[in-house]
Amino acid sequence: MKVENFSERRLEIDGWPVNLTTYQIGEVFHCRADNVSPGAGLARTTGATREEAEEKAVARARELLSRTRRREV
């Protein structure tokens, strides 16, 4: 199988930049969300459509990012 429909886009969740990488392998869409800086993976999801895979990834990323505390320096 070849990878199809690869795309990347950036959005902001709870004040944090998030990168969504989405692609299709066979009939399945895969989405990976990372936190841009430093680029660590937050979620890896699948769906029958791009939208479904991305919605799941955004929901999981939001859940994790909401726990991150900023401190004064």
Added chain:
Amino acid sequence: MADYAHPEALVSTDWVAQHANDANVRVVEVDVDTNAYKEGHIPGAIAWSWTTQLSDTVRRDILNKHQFEKLMSESGISNDTTVVLYGDNNNWFAAWAFWEMKMYGHKDVRIMNGGRKKWLAEGREVSTSEPSIAPATYRAVGPDNSLRAFLDQVQAALAARSHHMVDVRSPQEFTGEILAPPGLPETCQRGGHIPHARNIPWSKAVNEDGTFKSAEELKALYAAEGVDGSKPVIAYCRIGERSSHTWFVLKYLLGFDRVQNYDGSWTEWGNLVGAPVERGASAAKTA
């Protein structure tokens, strides 16, 4: 890749597409876990999990020599196999595997420039089946601890100001604004950085597509922070995988002789009782 000090340590996605199934080549996808591999991987590639296969799962350490030999043998890797590593997160964990393989003396190990993301972005062929591997015989040497910095060495280097200390985490981790990358669990008691360290995030060494910047650009990047190879370098991050990436850049792409990866990193230093910590932006550049 010709301008790099060791261009033989890098291969392109094109090269891998042509050689992945050569008899003496073993392609390995390395990640913090192997879920990405299960989605689809380079045909013929095997997977290593950083968490369970490249680290001792009982004490915090790299594999011992016996464990390393066992992993190589089970992976069908002999001492003369050409090993090509790639992975997610812009090759962070692939770089760790490269570092660990060099510690145990493997001669021909290479990193696929751009990692998993570039392979996917190029719309290349992937497979979901795992190849069957015939075990091989492997004899490791070492470990070569000159490639690794332990806590006492970092403390001594700090006291003597004998090394360039490079913190490759994000600026927010460096200053202490956050204790772990956004969305990840906090794994330290204190935020900040080792005094006098320079903050040169790993990501500055790569282009948008994940490939490494040119030798000229890399040299300028580190030189701008005073890291020019005139002193030994210790690279660190949070758990040692991002700093493996920078270790690879400094040692194999720029050719600095004395580069150590402090894999204890901030999860060690930031939990130490009494360790000196600097918060906020770094002070003046070290000489």
